[in-house]
Amino acid sequence: MKQSKTMEKSQNNIGVLEEHPLGMQPRFKVGDRVQVRDMPYFFYTRSQMWARGVVGTIAALTYSDLVPEDEAFNVDGRVEQYYIVRFRQKDLWPEYPFDNDTVQTESPERWLEPARNSE
Protein backbone atom coordinates (compact mmCIF):
# COMPACT_ATOMS: atom_id res chain seq x y z
CA MET A 1 0.00 0.00 0.00
CA LYS A 2 1.04 3.58 -0.46
CA GLN A 3 2.94 5.23 2.34
CA SER A 4 0.70 7.32 4.44
CA LYS A 5 0.89 11.04 4.16
CA THR A 6 -1.43 13.46 5.77
CA MET A 7 -2.27 16.56 3.83
CA GLU A 8 -3.92 19.54 5.31
CA LYS A 9 -7.58 19.67 4.54
CA SER A 10 -8.28 22.67 2.38
CA GLN A 11 -11.44 24.65 2.59
CA ASN A 12 -12.92 22.64 -0.22
CA ASN A 13 -11.83 19.23 0.87
CA ILE A 14 -8.99 18.80 -1.56
CA GLY A 15 -6.70 17.24 1.02
CA VAL A 16 -6.89 13.51 1.47
CA LEU A 17 -5.92 11.31 4.34
CA GLU A 18 -4.32 8.26 2.85
CA GLU A 19 -4.13 6.26 6.03
CA HIS A 20 -7.11 4.96 7.87
CA PRO A 21 -7.57 6.06 11.46
CA LEU A 22 -6.90 3.31 13.89
CA GLY A 23 -9.49 0.57 13.76
CA MET A 24 -11.30 1.68 10.62
CA GLN A 25 -10.93 -0.70 7.73
CA PRO A 26 -12.60 -0.71 4.34
CA ARG A 27 -15.79 -2.70 4.47
CA PHE A 28 -15.44 -4.18 0.99
CA LYS A 29 -12.69 -5.78 -1.03
CA VAL A 30 -12.18 -6.25 -4.73
CA GLY A 31 -14.63 -8.78 -6.10
CA ASP A 32 -17.30 -8.26 -3.45
CA ARG A 33 -20.83 -8.06 -4.74
CA VAL A 34 -22.46 -4.86 -3.55
CA GLN A 35 -25.76 -3.14 -3.94
CA VAL A 36 -26.46 0.54 -4.26
CA ARG A 37 -28.35 1.56 -1.16
CA ASP A 38 -31.87 2.80 -1.37
CA MET A 39 -31.17 6.45 -0.70
CA PRO A 40 -33.09 9.67 -1.27
CA TYR A 41 -30.57 10.92 -3.74
CA PHE A 42 -28.13 9.26 -6.07
CA PHE A 43 -24.84 10.04 -7.66
CA TYR A 44 -26.70 11.53 -10.59
CA THR A 45 -29.08 14.09 -9.34
CA ARG A 46 -30.43 15.15 -12.71
CA SER A 47 -30.96 11.99 -14.69
CA GLN A 48 -31.69 8.92 -12.73
CA MET A 49 -29.74 6.31 -14.55
CA TRP A 50 -29.28 3.75 -11.86
CA ALA A 51 -32.03 1.36 -10.87
CA ARG A 52 -32.34 0.96 -7.14
CA GLY A 53 -30.88 -2.19 -5.73
CA VAL A 54 -28.72 -2.92 -8.76
CA VAL A 55 -25.94 -5.29 -7.83
CA GLY A 56 -22.41 -4.50 -8.90
CA THR A 57 -18.91 -5.69 -8.15
CA ILE A 58 -16.12 -3.88 -6.38
CA ALA A 59 -13.51 -3.32 -9.06
CA ALA A 60 -10.99 -1.35 -7.03
CA LEU A 61 -10.36 0.50 -3.83
CA THR A 62 -9.24 4.00 -4.67
CA TYR A 63 -8.61 6.22 -1.66
CA SER A 64 -10.08 7.15 1.64
CA ASP A 65 -11.41 10.62 2.05
CA LEU A 66 -13.22 12.82 4.46
CA VAL A 67 -16.97 12.63 4.22
CA PRO A 68 -18.36 15.73 2.48
CA GLU A 69 -20.00 18.09 4.93
CA ASP A 70 -23.27 18.38 3.09
CA GLU A 71 -24.07 14.70 3.05
CA ALA A 72 -27.24 13.83 4.95
CA PHE A 73 -25.87 10.55 6.24
CA ASN A 74 -22.66 12.06 7.46
CA VAL A 75 -20.79 11.62 10.68
CA ASP A 76 -18.57 14.65 11.00
CA GLY A 77 -14.87 14.14 10.53
CA ARG A 78 -15.17 10.53 9.48
CA VAL A 79 -12.93 9.14 6.83
CA GLU A 80 -14.37 6.56 4.48
CA GLN A 81 -13.20 4.37 1.69
CA TYR A 82 -14.05 5.10 -1.93
CA TYR A 83 -14.51 2.34 -4.47
CA ILE A 84 -14.83 1.81 -8.15
CA VAL A 85 -17.95 -0.27 -8.66
CA ARG A 86 -18.67 -2.13 -11.85
CA PHE A 87 -22.13 -2.84 -13.21
CA ARG A 88 -23.22 -4.92 -16.15
CA GLN A 89 -25.13 -2.75 -18.58
CA LYS A 90 -27.70 -5.53 -18.93
CA ASP A 91 -28.39 -5.35 -15.19
CA LEU A 92 -29.07 -1.64 -15.52
CA TRP A 93 -31.04 -1.76 -18.76
CA PRO A 94 -32.68 -5.11 -19.56
CA GLU A 95 -33.01 -4.22 -23.23
CA TYR A 96 -29.31 -3.33 -23.58
CA PRO A 97 -28.18 -5.37 -26.57
CA PHE A 98 -24.58 -6.32 -25.68
CA ASP A 99 -23.99 -8.92 -23.00
CA ASN A 100 -20.44 -8.04 -22.08
CA ASP A 101 -20.64 -4.27 -21.73
CA THR A 102 -20.15 -2.67 -18.35
CA VAL A 103 -20.11 0.71 -16.69
CA GLN A 104 -18.03 1.76 -13.71
CA THR A 105 -18.42 4.58 -11.34
CA GLU A 106 -16.82 5.71 -8.13
CA SER A 107 -18.71 5.51 -4.88
CA PRO A 108 -18.13 6.26 -1.23
CA GLU A 109 -18.63 3.32 1.08
CA ARG A 110 -21.80 4.60 2.64
CA TRP A 111 -23.72 4.31 -0.62
CA LEU A 112 -23.04 0.58 -0.75
CA GLU A 113 -24.19 -2.47 1.14
CA PRO A 114 -23.47 -6.14 0.61
CA ALA A 115 -25.58 -7.64 -2.15
CA ARG A 116 -28.53 -9.41 -0.64
CA ASN A 117 -28.32 -12.45 -2.88
CA SER A 118 -24.64 -13.19 -3.31
CA GLU A 119 -23.80 -15.52 -6.12
Place this chain on the structure above:
Amino acid sequence: MSQKSEVDPRRVGLLEAMRGQGKEWEVLAPCYGVTNPNPPWKTSLAAMCDCLDVSGALPTLDRRRAEDELAEAVYGDVPAPESQLLTLVHTMLNRGLVSERELASRMRTVRSRLEAV
Protein backbone atom coordinates in the same frame (compact mmCIF):
# COMPACT_ATOMS: atom_id res chain seq x y z
CA MET B 1 -35.98 12.85 -10.10
CA SER B 2 -36.45 16.60 -10.17
CA GLN B 3 -33.70 18.84 -9.01
CA LYS B 4 -34.12 22.41 -7.95
CA SER B 5 -33.00 24.79 -10.64
CA GLU B 6 -29.57 26.25 -10.22
CA VAL B 7 -30.23 29.34 -12.22
CA ASP B 8 -32.75 31.92 -13.46
CA PRO B 9 -33.08 31.38 -17.20
CA ARG B 10 -34.42 34.84 -17.93
CA ARG B 11 -32.21 36.54 -20.45
CA VAL B 12 -29.74 39.17 -19.37
CA GLY B 13 -29.73 42.25 -21.55
CA LEU B 14 -26.02 42.86 -21.28
CA LEU B 15 -25.23 39.33 -22.43
CA GLU B 16 -27.90 39.23 -25.11
CA ALA B 17 -26.31 42.26 -26.75
CA MET B 18 -23.16 40.25 -27.47
CA ARG B 19 -24.85 37.43 -29.25
CA GLY B 20 -25.33 36.95 -32.92
CA GLN B 21 -22.79 39.60 -33.91
CA GLY B 22 -20.50 37.12 -35.56
CA LYS B 23 -17.78 37.81 -33.01
CA GLU B 24 -17.49 34.33 -31.59
CA TRP B 25 -13.99 32.96 -32.02
CA GLU B 26 -14.98 30.12 -34.29
CA VAL B 27 -16.50 32.63 -36.68
CA LEU B 28 -13.95 35.40 -36.30
CA ALA B 29 -10.69 33.49 -36.29
CA PRO B 30 -11.01 32.04 -39.79
CA CYS B 31 -11.71 35.53 -41.12
CA TYR B 32 -8.26 36.54 -39.94
CA GLY B 33 -6.54 33.36 -41.01
CA VAL B 34 -6.00 32.42 -37.40
CA THR B 35 -5.82 28.69 -36.88
CA ASN B 36 -5.60 28.63 -33.10
CA PRO B 37 -8.88 26.96 -32.09
CA ASN B 38 -9.11 28.96 -28.86
CA PRO B 39 -9.31 32.66 -28.07
CA PRO B 40 -6.53 33.99 -25.85
CA TRP B 41 -8.89 34.49 -22.91
CA LYS B 42 -9.94 30.84 -22.69
CA THR B 43 -7.24 29.85 -20.20
CA SER B 44 -8.04 32.87 -18.06
CA LEU B 45 -11.68 31.78 -18.04
CA ALA B 46 -10.70 28.26 -17.00
CA ALA B 47 -8.59 29.70 -14.22
CA MET B 48 -11.48 31.84 -13.06
CA CYS B 49 -13.67 28.75 -12.77
CA ASP B 50 -11.02 26.96 -10.71
CA CYS B 51 -10.59 29.99 -8.46
CA LEU B 52 -14.31 30.34 -7.84
CA ASP B 53 -14.41 26.72 -6.77
CA VAL B 54 -11.38 26.91 -4.49
CA SER B 55 -12.68 30.02 -2.76
CA GLY B 56 -16.15 28.52 -2.43
CA ALA B 57 -17.79 31.45 -4.20
CA LEU B 58 -19.13 29.18 -6.94
CA PRO B 59 -18.46 25.44 -6.55
CA THR B 60 -17.77 23.54 -9.74
CA LEU B 61 -20.75 21.22 -9.49
CA ASP B 62 -23.16 24.13 -9.03
CA ARG B 63 -21.53 26.05 -11.82
CA ARG B 64 -21.71 23.10 -14.22
CA ARG B 65 -25.31 22.33 -13.39
CA ALA B 66 -26.19 25.94 -14.08
CA GLU B 67 -24.16 25.80 -17.26
CA ASP B 68 -26.00 22.71 -18.47
CA GLU B 69 -29.36 24.33 -17.73
CA LEU B 70 -28.47 27.58 -19.41
CA ALA B 71 -26.89 25.88 -22.41
CA GLU B 72 -30.17 24.14 -22.99
CA ALA B 73 -32.54 26.97 -22.16
CA VAL B 74 -30.76 30.12 -23.28
CA TYR B 75 -27.38 29.76 -24.92
CA GLY B 76 -27.84 26.65 -27.01
CA ASP B 77 -26.78 28.36 -30.21
CA VAL B 78 -23.65 29.98 -28.78
CA PRO B 79 -20.46 28.07 -29.51
CA ALA B 80 -17.74 27.30 -27.03
CA PRO B 81 -15.94 28.90 -25.33
CA GLU B 82 -18.23 31.93 -25.52
CA SER B 83 -21.07 29.77 -24.19
CA GLN B 84 -19.02 28.90 -21.13
CA LEU B 85 -18.20 32.56 -20.53
CA LEU B 86 -21.79 33.72 -20.91
CA THR B 87 -23.21 30.97 -18.73
CA LEU B 88 -20.62 31.70 -16.05
CA VAL B 89 -21.41 35.41 -16.01
CA HIS B 90 -25.15 34.70 -16.11
CA THR B 91 -24.77 32.41 -13.10
CA MET B 92 -22.65 34.92 -11.22
CA LEU B 93 -25.26 37.61 -11.88
CA ASN B 94 -28.02 35.31 -10.62
CA ARG B 95 -26.11 34.72 -7.43
CA GLY B 96 -25.37 38.36 -6.86
CA LEU B 97 -21.63 37.88 -7.14
CA VAL B 98 -21.51 40.80 -9.56
CA SER B 99 -24.19 43.18 -10.76
CA GLU B 100 -25.21 43.89 -14.33
CA ARG B 101 -24.74 47.60 -13.83
CA GLU B 102 -21.19 47.41 -12.55
CA LEU B 103 -20.35 44.88 -15.21
CA ALA B 104 -21.59 47.17 -17.98
CA SER B 105 -19.65 50.06 -16.51
CA ARG B 106 -16.48 48.03 -16.12
CA MET B 107 -16.78 46.76 -19.67
CA ARG B 108 -16.80 50.34 -20.93
CA THR B 109 -13.70 51.12 -18.91
CA VAL B 110 -11.89 48.00 -20.04
CA ARG B 111 -12.69 48.59 -23.67
CA SER B 112 -11.41 52.16 -23.51
CA ARG B 113 -8.26 50.92 -21.89
CA LEU B 114 -7.68 48.26 -24.53
CA GLU B 115 -8.46 50.58 -27.41
CA ALA B 116 -6.09 53.21 -26.13
CA VAL B 117 -3.14 50.90 -26.65
Place this chain on the structure above:
Amino acid sequence: MNKAQKYSTDGAEHNHKAAPMVEEITDFEVLEIAVRELAIEHGLFTAEDHRRFTEFAESVGPAGGSRLVAKIWTDPAFKARAMEDPVKACLEIGIDWSKPTGFGTPSDYTHLTILEDTPTLHHVVCCTLCSCYPRPLLGMSPEWYRTTNYRRRLVRWPRQILAEFGLILPPEVEVRVEDSNQKCRFIVLPVRPSGTENWTEEQLAEIVTRDCMIGVALPQPGRTADVHPVHKARRPVHSSHHEEAAR
Protein backbone atom coordinates in the same frame (compact mmCIF):
# COMPACT_ATOMS: atom_id res chain seq x y z
CA MET C 1 -13.46 50.48 -31.90
CA ASN C 2 -10.19 49.33 -33.36
CA LYS C 3 -10.19 48.97 -37.06
CA ALA C 4 -9.97 45.37 -38.07
CA GLN C 5 -6.68 44.67 -39.73
CA LYS C 6 -6.62 41.67 -41.86
CA TYR C 7 -3.40 39.70 -41.85
CA SER C 8 -2.69 37.31 -44.62
CA THR C 9 -0.83 34.18 -43.71
CA ASP C 10 1.52 35.05 -46.57
CA GLY C 11 2.54 38.17 -44.70
CA ALA C 12 5.23 36.15 -42.99
CA GLU C 13 7.55 36.91 -45.84
CA HIS C 14 7.74 40.62 -45.10
CA ASN C 15 7.52 40.51 -41.36
CA HIS C 16 8.88 37.23 -40.13
CA LYS C 17 7.48 37.81 -36.66
CA ALA C 18 3.92 38.49 -37.79
CA ALA C 19 1.52 35.66 -37.26
CA PRO C 20 -2.12 36.15 -38.08
CA MET C 21 -4.01 37.68 -35.19
CA VAL C 22 -7.58 38.61 -34.54
CA GLU C 23 -7.12 42.33 -34.25
CA GLU C 24 -10.61 43.14 -33.03
CA ILE C 25 -11.41 43.56 -29.39
CA THR C 26 -14.56 41.54 -28.96
CA ASP C 27 -17.18 42.00 -26.28
CA PHE C 28 -16.29 38.52 -25.06
CA GLU C 29 -12.69 39.47 -24.48
CA VAL C 30 -13.81 42.61 -22.67
CA LEU C 31 -16.39 40.70 -20.63
CA GLU C 32 -13.86 38.16 -19.42
CA ILE C 33 -11.54 40.88 -18.20
CA ALA C 34 -14.33 42.91 -16.63
CA VAL C 35 -15.89 40.05 -14.69
CA ARG C 36 -12.49 38.89 -13.53
CA GLU C 37 -11.50 42.31 -12.27
CA LEU C 38 -14.78 42.74 -10.45
CA ALA C 39 -14.54 39.27 -8.95
CA ILE C 40 -11.10 40.05 -7.56
CA GLU C 41 -12.26 43.41 -6.24
CA HIS C 42 -15.22 41.75 -4.55
CA GLY C 43 -12.86 39.26 -2.92
CA LEU C 44 -14.24 36.22 -4.73
CA PHE C 45 -10.69 35.11 -5.39
CA THR C 46 -7.22 36.64 -5.47
CA ALA C 47 -5.25 37.83 -8.44
CA GLU C 48 -2.44 35.57 -7.30
CA ASP C 49 -4.64 32.47 -7.37
CA HIS C 50 -5.92 33.46 -10.78
CA ARG C 51 -2.40 33.86 -12.08
CA ARG C 52 -1.39 30.44 -10.76
CA PHE C 53 -4.37 28.68 -12.28
CA THR C 54 -3.95 30.50 -15.58
CA GLU C 55 -0.35 29.32 -15.73
CA PHE C 56 -1.59 25.82 -15.02
CA ALA C 57 -4.17 26.00 -17.80
CA GLU C 58 -1.54 27.25 -20.21
CA SER C 59 0.96 24.59 -19.22
CA VAL C 60 -1.15 21.50 -19.85
CA GLY C 61 -1.85 19.72 -23.10
CA PRO C 62 -2.19 16.16 -24.39
CA ALA C 63 1.51 15.67 -25.11
CA GLY C 64 2.11 14.43 -21.58
CA GLY C 65 -0.50 11.72 -21.93
CA SER C 66 0.89 10.65 -25.28
CA ARG C 67 4.36 10.32 -23.81
CA LEU C 68 3.04 8.35 -20.86
CA VAL C 69 1.32 5.83 -23.10
CA ALA C 70 4.29 5.54 -25.46
CA LYS C 71 6.66 4.93 -22.57
CA ILE C 72 4.35 2.32 -21.06
CA TRP C 73 4.23 0.57 -24.42
CA THR C 74 8.00 0.45 -24.80
CA ASP C 75 9.28 0.08 -21.25
CA PRO C 76 7.86 -2.87 -19.26
CA ALA C 77 9.55 -1.79 -16.03
CA PHE C 78 8.03 1.66 -16.38
CA LYS C 79 4.67 0.09 -17.09
CA ALA C 80 4.85 -1.87 -13.85
CA ARG C 81 5.66 1.31 -11.93
CA ALA C 82 2.92 3.23 -13.71
CA MET C 83 0.21 0.67 -12.99
CA GLU C 84 1.29 0.55 -9.34
CA ASP C 85 1.48 4.31 -8.81
CA PRO C 86 0.29 6.34 -11.79
CA VAL C 87 0.82 9.78 -10.24
CA LYS C 88 4.41 8.96 -9.34
CA ALA C 89 5.04 7.62 -12.85
CA CYS C 90 3.74 10.89 -14.28
CA LEU C 91 6.35 12.71 -12.25
CA GLU C 92 9.01 10.61 -13.98
CA ILE C 93 7.92 12.09 -17.29
CA GLY C 94 7.65 15.60 -15.95
CA ILE C 95 3.94 15.79 -15.17
CA ASP C 96 3.24 16.90 -11.62
CA TRP C 97 -0.33 16.27 -10.46
CA SER C 98 0.19 18.25 -7.28
CA LYS C 99 0.43 21.56 -9.13
CA PRO C 100 -0.36 24.33 -8.69
CA THR C 101 -1.51 24.14 -5.06
CA GLY C 102 0.57 21.23 -3.80
CA PHE C 103 -2.66 19.22 -3.69
CA GLY C 104 -3.58 19.42 -7.35
CA THR C 105 -6.35 21.56 -8.74
CA PRO C 106 -9.90 21.64 -7.37
CA SER C 107 -10.99 19.56 -10.33
CA ASP C 108 -8.10 17.20 -11.12
CA TYR C 109 -7.01 16.12 -7.62
CA THR C 110 -4.18 13.59 -7.33
CA HIS C 111 -5.78 10.23 -7.99
CA LEU C 112 -4.95 9.13 -11.49
CA THR C 113 -6.08 5.68 -12.57
CA ILE C 114 -4.85 4.08 -15.77
CA LEU C 115 -7.47 2.00 -17.58
CA GLU C 116 -5.70 -0.69 -19.54
CA ASP C 117 -7.41 -1.88 -22.69
CA THR C 118 -6.98 -5.44 -23.96
CA PRO C 119 -8.11 -7.01 -27.22
CA THR C 120 -11.39 -7.90 -25.47
CA LEU C 121 -11.83 -4.83 -23.25
CA HIS C 122 -12.25 -1.26 -24.41
CA HIS C 123 -12.57 1.65 -21.99
CA VAL C 124 -14.16 5.03 -22.63
CA VAL C 125 -14.32 7.86 -20.12
CA CYS C 126 -16.79 10.57 -19.26
CA CYS C 127 -17.95 12.56 -16.28
CA THR C 128 -21.72 12.71 -16.23
CA LEU C 129 -21.89 15.29 -13.48
CA CYS C 130 -19.58 17.99 -14.70
CA SER C 131 -17.07 16.76 -17.32
CA CYS C 132 -14.10 16.17 -15.02
CA TYR C 133 -11.04 15.40 -17.09
CA PRO C 134 -7.36 14.50 -16.41
CA ARG C 135 -6.07 17.94 -17.34
CA PRO C 136 -2.46 17.49 -16.18
CA LEU C 137 -2.11 14.75 -18.78
CA LEU C 138 -4.54 15.73 -21.50
CA GLY C 139 -4.89 19.50 -21.18
CA MET C 140 -8.24 21.25 -21.41
CA SER C 141 -11.18 19.05 -22.28
CA PRO C 142 -12.62 19.24 -25.78
CA GLU C 143 -15.99 20.88 -26.11
CA TRP C 144 -17.81 17.73 -27.18
CA TYR C 145 -16.69 16.04 -23.95
CA ARG C 146 -18.41 18.77 -21.93
CA THR C 147 -21.78 18.55 -23.64
CA THR C 148 -24.74 16.91 -21.96
CA ASN C 149 -25.15 15.07 -25.25
CA TYR C 150 -21.92 13.14 -24.65
CA ARG C 151 -22.08 12.83 -20.89
CA ARG C 152 -25.62 11.59 -20.61
CA ARG C 153 -25.59 9.34 -23.62
CA LEU C 154 -22.22 7.66 -23.11
CA VAL C 155 -23.21 5.75 -19.97
CA ARG C 156 -26.43 4.62 -21.62
CA TRP C 157 -25.56 4.10 -25.29
CA PRO C 158 -21.76 3.94 -25.46
CA ARG C 159 -21.53 2.09 -28.75
CA GLN C 160 -23.74 4.65 -30.44
CA ILE C 161 -21.40 7.43 -29.32
CA LEU C 162 -18.34 5.48 -30.39
CA ALA C 163 -19.92 4.86 -33.78
CA GLU C 164 -20.40 8.61 -34.16
CA PHE C 165 -16.67 8.92 -33.69
CA GLY C 166 -16.14 6.25 -36.30
CA LEU C 167 -15.29 3.50 -33.85
CA ILE C 168 -17.21 0.24 -34.15
CA LEU C 169 -16.25 -2.65 -31.90
CA PRO C 170 -17.28 -6.29 -32.19
CA PRO C 171 -20.08 -7.37 -29.82
CA GLU C 172 -17.82 -9.76 -27.93
CA VAL C 173 -15.50 -6.92 -26.90
CA GLU C 174 -16.50 -5.52 -23.53
CA VAL C 175 -17.11 -1.79 -23.79
CA ARG C 176 -16.54 -0.43 -20.31
CA VAL C 177 -17.65 3.12 -19.59
CA GLU C 178 -15.86 4.86 -16.78
CA ASP C 179 -17.78 7.68 -15.15
CA SER C 180 -15.34 9.85 -13.24
CA ASN C 181 -17.86 11.21 -10.79
CA GLN C 182 -15.60 11.49 -7.76
CA LYS C 183 -11.94 12.32 -7.35
CA CYS C 184 -10.30 9.66 -9.48
CA ARG C 185 -9.23 10.80 -12.91
CA PHE C 186 -8.84 8.34 -15.72
CA ILE C 187 -6.75 7.89 -18.81
CA VAL C 188 -7.20 5.03 -21.26
CA LEU C 189 -4.14 2.96 -22.07
CA PRO C 190 -4.98 1.70 -25.56
CA VAL C 191 -3.69 -1.55 -27.00
CA ARG C 192 -0.53 -0.88 -28.96
CA PRO C 193 -1.50 -1.29 -32.59
CA SER C 194 0.16 -3.76 -34.91
CA GLY C 195 2.48 -2.30 -37.49
CA THR C 196 4.40 -0.32 -34.88
CA GLU C 197 7.07 -2.84 -34.07
CA ASN C 198 10.48 -1.18 -33.58
CA TRP C 199 8.94 2.28 -33.48
CA THR C 200 10.58 4.81 -31.20
CA GLU C 201 8.75 6.34 -28.26
CA GLU C 202 8.44 9.58 -30.21
CA GLN C 203 6.87 7.85 -33.19
CA LEU C 204 4.44 6.03 -30.94
CA ALA C 205 3.51 9.17 -29.02
CA GLU C 206 2.54 10.81 -32.31
CA ILE C 207 -0.29 8.36 -32.90
CA VAL C 208 -1.56 8.43 -29.31
CA THR C 209 -3.94 11.31 -29.73
CA ARG C 210 -6.16 12.82 -27.09
CA ASP C 211 -9.22 10.95 -28.36
CA CYS C 212 -7.38 7.63 -27.95
CA MET C 213 -6.76 8.42 -24.29
CA ILE C 214 -10.41 9.29 -23.71
CA GLY C 215 -11.42 6.13 -25.50
CA VAL C 216 -13.36 7.41 -28.51
CA ALA C 217 -10.63 6.48 -30.97
CA LEU C 218 -8.01 3.78 -31.44
CA PRO C 219 -4.38 4.62 -32.18
CA GLN C 220 -3.35 3.68 -35.69
CA PRO C 221 -0.19 4.12 -37.75
CA GLY C 222 -0.66 7.25 -39.83
CA ARG C 223 -3.35 8.75 -37.61
CA THR C 224 -1.75 11.70 -35.84
CA ALA C 225 -4.74 14.00 -35.43
CA ASP C 226 -8.24 13.74 -34.01
CA VAL C 227 -11.10 14.29 -36.42
CA HIS C 228 -14.56 14.89 -35.08
CA PRO C 229 -18.13 14.57 -36.20
CA VAL C 230 -19.00 17.71 -38.09
CA HIS C 231 -22.29 18.25 -36.32
CA LYS C 232 -21.79 20.19 -33.13
CA ALA C 233 -24.62 18.33 -31.39
CA ARG C 234 -25.12 21.01 -28.81
CA ARG C 235 -28.54 19.77 -27.94
CA PRO C 236 -29.06 16.15 -26.87
CA VAL C 237 -30.29 14.06 -29.74
CA HIS C 238 -31.63 11.62 -27.20
CA SER C 239 -32.96 14.04 -24.63
CA SER C 240 -32.94 12.90 -21.04
CA HIS C 241 -36.13 14.87 -20.58
CA HIS C 242 -37.91 12.37 -22.76
CA GLU C 243 -36.46 9.52 -20.80
CA GLU C 244 -37.57 10.97 -17.51
CA ALA C 245 -41.07 11.73 -18.78
CA ALA C 246 -41.45 8.15 -19.89
CA ARG C 247 -40.69 6.73 -16.46
